[in-house]
Amino acid sequence: MQTNRQSDGTRINEEIRISPIRLVKTNGESVVIETAQALQLAKEEGLDLVEVSPKAKPPVCRIMDYGKYRFEQAKRAKQAKAKQHIVKMKEIKLRPKTAQNDYNYRIEQAKEFLKDGMKVRLIMQFRGREIAHTDYGRRLMDQAKIDLANYGDLDMDSRMEGNTMLSIYSPKRGSTSPKEKKEPKPVTEPMAAGEAST
Numbered sequence: 001m002q003t004n005r006q007s008d009g010t011r012i013n014e015e016i017r018i019s020p021i022r023l024v025k026t027n028g029e030s031v032v033i034e035t036a037q038a039l040q041l042a043k044e045e046g047l048d049l050v051e052v053s054p055k056a057k058p059p060v061c062r063i064m065d066y067g068k069y070r071f072e073q074a075k076r077a078k079q080a081k082a083k084q085h086i087v088k089m090k091e092i093k094l095r096p097k098t099a100q101n102d103y104n105y106r107i108e109q110a111k112e113f114l115k116d117g118m119k120v121r122l123i124m125q126f127r128g129r130e131i132a133h134t135d136y137g138r139r140l141m142d143q144a145k146i147d148l149a150n151y152g153d154l155d156m157d158s159r160m161e162g163n164t165m166l167s168i169y170s171p172k173r174g175s176t177s178p179k180e181k182k183e184p185k186p187v188t189e190p191m192a193a194g195e196a197s198t
Helices: 035-045 066-083 100-115 128-147
Strands: 021-024 030-033 048-053 060-064 089-094 119-125 152-161 164-171
Touching (some): 021 048, 030 035, 035 048, 048 066, 060 066, 089 100, 089 128, 100 119, 100 128, 100 164, 128 164
Parallel strands (some): 021 060, 089 119
Antiparallel strands (some): 048 060, 152 164
């Protein structure tokens, strides 16, 4: 039986000094008894007396294998963490004077990131006197909104933050990644009788 104070603050066995307690036995039966009596029952079963609800009146305790309980808790926490889907954010930078071919290249990058399940932050950077002509930048950001419409949902529309204009896209909800869609194989014409294969 464990007697050291637990790292999670749970009181077990002799650490439970309040009496009486509400004891939930291994068969699910609930009784209000003296703590010393509950400890004796736990010892007889080779298990621990664990305080599970210290703020209840009287506090609720269970008879259980505390080591196994902690192991199961840690295992569940690990599984829950593994199931969490961490969405990565990628940045695509543009300038008001970005040439068309550079714009096309960056938009293709953004599409690929969205297809791969990543978020995309589109950044329009204004330098020096360019800040006086934000309409040029906004025109490109509006074009990007059209070009990315089939690939991502707009989380944040273009807005100014200092000398940059930002918009954020997340992967299209409910759509399968185009990478998962296989191109249909070309149908070959059946060869005529006697035709030699090439």
